[in-house]
Amino acid sequence: MNELRPREQAPPPQQRRAEMRVRPTGPIVPSANVSGHALMCVIAIMSFLACLTLGGVSMVRATAQSWQSQISREITIQIKPDDGLDMEKALADARDLALTFAGTKSGTIVDRAATARLLEPWLGGGLDLDELPVPRLVVITIDENNPPDFAAMRKALTETIPQAFLDDHRTWVDRLVAMANTTAMIGTGVLMLVFSAMVLTVVFATRGALSGNRHIVEVLHFVGAEAGFVASEFQKHFLRISLKGASAGGLLAALSFAIASVWQSQTLATPETDQATALFGTFSIGYTGYLGIFAIILVIALLTTLTARLTVMRTIYEIDLIRSDPGRTDVFQG
Amino acid sequence: MTRDWAVPLIHFENVGLRYGMGPEILRDLTFDIPRRSFQFLTGPSGAGKTTLLRLLFLSLKPTRGLIRMFDRNISSIPREEFPMLRRRIGIVFQDFRLLDHLTTYENVALPLRVRGKDETTYRSDVLELLKWVGLGERINVLPPVLSGGEKQRAAIARALIDRPEILLADEPTGNVDPPMARRLLNLFLELNRLGTAVVIATHDLSLMDQVEARRMILSQGRLDIYE
Numbered sequence: 213m214n215e216l217r218p219r220e221q222a223p224p225p226q227q228r229r230a231e232m233r234v235r236p237t238g239p240i241v242p243s244a245n246v247s248g249h250a251l252m253c254v255i256a257i258m259s260f261l262a263c264l265t266l267g268g269v270s271m272v273r274a275t276a277q278s279w280q281s282q283i284s285r286e287i288t289i290q291i292k293p294d295d296g297l298d299m300e301k302a303l304a305d306a307r308d309l310a311l312t313f314a315g316t317k318s319g320t321i322v323d324r325a326a327t328a329r330l331l332e333p334w335l336g337g338g339l340d341l342d343e344l345p346v347p348r349l350v351v352i353t354i355d356e357n358n359p360p361d362f363a364a365m366r367k368a369l370t371e372t373i374p375q376a377f378l379d380d381h382r383t384w385v386d387r388l389v390a391m392a393n394t395t396a397m398i399g400t401g402v403l404m405l406v407f408s409a410m411v412l413t414v415v416f417a418t419r420g421a422l423s424g425n426r427h428i429v430e431v432l433h434f435v436g437a438e439a440g441f442v443a444s445e446f447q448k449h450f451l452r453i454s455l456k457g458a459s460a461g462g463l464l465a466a467l468s469f470a471i472a473s474v475w476q477s478q479t480l481a482t483p484e485t486d487q488a489t490a491l492f493g494t495f496s497i498g499y500t501g502y503l504g505i506f507a508i509i510l511v512i513a514l515l516t517t518l519t520a521r522l523t524v525m526r527t528i529y530e531i532d533l534i535r536s537d538p539g540r541t542d543v544f545q546g
Numbered sequence: 547m548t549r550d551w552a553v554p555l556i557h558f559e560n561v562g563l564r565y566g567m568g569p570e571i572l573r574d575l576t577f578d579i580p581r582r583s584f585q586f587l588t589g590p591s592g593a594g595k596t597t598l599l600r601l602l603f604l605s606l607k608p609t610r611g612l613i614r615m616f617d618r619n620i621s622s623i624p625r626e627e628f629p630m631l632r633r634r635i636g637i638v639f640q641d642f643r644l645l646d647h648l649t650t651y652e653n654v655a656l657p658l659r660v661r662g663k664d665e666t667t668y669r670s671d672v673l674e675l676l677k678w679v680g681l682g683e684r685i686n687v688l689p690p691v692l693s694g695g696e697k698q699r700a701a702i703a704r705a706l707i708d709r710p711e712i713l714l715a716d717e718p719t720g721n722v723d724p725p726m727a728r729r730l731l732n733l734f735l736e737l738n739r740l741g742t743a744v745v746i747a748t749h750d751l752s753l754m755d756q757v758e759a760r761r762m763i764l765s766q767g768r769l770d771i772y773e
Contacts, residue, residue: 233686234649234651234669234673234685234686235649235651235686237652237655237659237665238647238648238649238652240645240648240656240659242647427643427645428645430643431643431645431656432656432660433629434603434605434632434637434639434643435632435656435657435660435704436629436630436632436633436657436660436661436708437629437660438626438629438660439626439629441660441662442660532625532628534606
C-alpha cells in the first residue's frame with residue numbers, strides 16, 4: 213500500500229517504535245478452547261483404555277502359551293505293577309529306552325516317596341506302596357521344538373515292557389491349546405471392540421470440536437484460502453491435540469504396566485502375588501507391548517488428523533454446495 | 547496481467563435467483579460494474595441487496611442468467627479456481643466476520659497469510675494500512691475489545707489489504723455514528739481514486755446524498771440504475 217499516505221502527522225520516533233511492535237503471529241486455529249480440551253481428554257482416556265486392553269490381551273496370550281509350553285515339554289511313562297515285574301528295573305529300562313530317542317533331554321523316575329506324596333490327597337499319609345498295586349511314573353523332558361517320534365517310542369516301550377504306557381499329554385495339550393486359543397480369541401474380540409469404540413469416539417469428538425470452529429473455516433474460505441490450506445491449518449492443530457492426548461493415555465498405561473511389573477517382582481512368593489501370577493501371568497508386556505502402545509498413539513494421532521482434514525474438506529464442500537444450490541440456505545435474505 | 551479497460555469487471559445478464567421452490571428474490575438483472583467505478587446498491591429491507599452481493603462475491607450461483615466476472619463466465623469455472631477469483635474481490639460483511647482470537651493486525655493480514663506470503667514481506671504494508679484506517683494504535687487488540695466502528699474499519703482493511711479490483715461492502719455504516727460514517731465513506735472514495743471499483747450496499751440515504759455516484763436501486767427483485 214505504498215500509495216496510501218497516513219492521514220495524520222507522524223508520531224514522535226519513540227512512540228512510533230512502540231506502535232510498530234506486533235505480538236508474535238498467533239495460529240489461525242485457536243490453540244486452546246473448551247472443545248479442544250474436551251477432545252484431548254477423550255483421546256487420552258480412549259488411548260489409555262486401548263493400551264490397557266492391548267497389554268492385557270498380550271499378557272493373556274503369553275500366559276496361555278506358557279501353560280501350553282510347560283505341559284508339552286514333558287511326557288510321562290506309566291508302568292503298572294504286575295506279577296513277577298521288577299518295578300525298579302522296569303522303570304530304569306523305560307527311562308533308558310526313552311532317552312535313546314532323538315528329541316528327549318532327560319529322564320527322572322518318580323521315586324516311592326514322591327509317588328506316595330502324589331497320592332496322599334486321596335489315600336492319606338503313611339501309605340505303603342507295596343500293599344497297593346500303584347503304577348509308577350518316569351518323567352521324560354523333551355525338546356518341544358523337536359519332539360521325539362511318540363509312536364515309535366510307544367511301540368518300543370510296549371515291546372520291551374508290556375506294562376508300560378506312554379502318555380504324551382496330547383489330550384491335555386489339545387485342551388489347553390483350545391482354551392488358550394479361546395482366551396486369545398476373546399481377548400482379540402475385546403481388543404477389536406475397544407479399538408472400534410476408540411475410533412468412533414475419536415472421530416465424533418473431533419467432528420464435535422471442529423463444529424465449534426466452522427466460522428473460522430468460512431472466514432478463511434471467503435478471504436480466498438484454498439481448501440488444502442484450510443485443511444492443513446486444522447490438521448496441524450488437531451495433530452497437536454491428539455498427540456498430546458494419546459501420549460498422555462499411552463504413557464499412563466505403560467506406567468501402569470511398569471508399576472505392576474515392579475510390584476510383582478518385589479513381592480514374589482507372597483500369596484497375593486502368586487494368585488495374581490496364576491491368574492494373569494507376569495505383568496511384564498515386553499518391548500512388543502510397548503511398541504504396541506506407541507503404535508496406538510500413532511494410530512490415534514493419524515485418525516484424528518485424518519478426521520479433521522475430511523471434516524474441513526466436507527465443510528468447504530457444503531459451503532460450495534450452498535453456493536451452487538441457494539435453496540439449501542434459509543439465511544442471507546437481503 | 548494485461549487488462550482490457552473497456553471490458554467491465556462484472557457483467558450480469560438476465561440473472562434470476564430463487565431460494566428452493568420459493569419466489570424469485572432477484573429477477574432479470576442486467577447490469578455492468580465497470581472498472582474503477584463507484585456505486586451504491588440500495589433498496590428497502592428484504593429487497594435482495596445481500597443476496598445480490600453474495601452473487602457478486604461468488605457465494606451464490608444464479609438460478610438463471612449469465613454472470614461474467616473478470617471476463618470469464620462463472621458457470622464454466624471449476625470449483626477449485628474460485629479461491630483465486632475471490633482473491634480479486636474484497637468483501638466487508640455486515641457482521642464483520644473478524645476472528646476473535648486474532649489481533650487487529652493478524653485479522654487484517656489474514657488474506658495475505660492464506661496466500662502463503664511470508665510475514666516479513668507484508669508487515670509494513672499491514673501496519674501502514676491500519677494507520678490509514680485509523681487503527682494504528684489498536685494493532686494488538688482483539689476484536690471483542692474493539693468498538694463497532696473500529697471493527698468496521700478492521701473489516702474494511704482486511705478487504706483492502708491485497709489490493710482487490712473490486713470492493714463489496716454490506717451496510718458498512720450500519721453500526722457507526724454519522725461522523726464515523728462520513729469518515730468511512732471518505733476512505734472508500736480514496737480507495738476508489740486509487741483504482742478499485744466499489745459497491746456499497748446501504749439504505750442510508752444521508753450517506754448516499756453526500757456523494758454524486760451511481761445508484762443501483764433494488765425493489766421487489768428488480769434493479770433500476772441511476773447514473
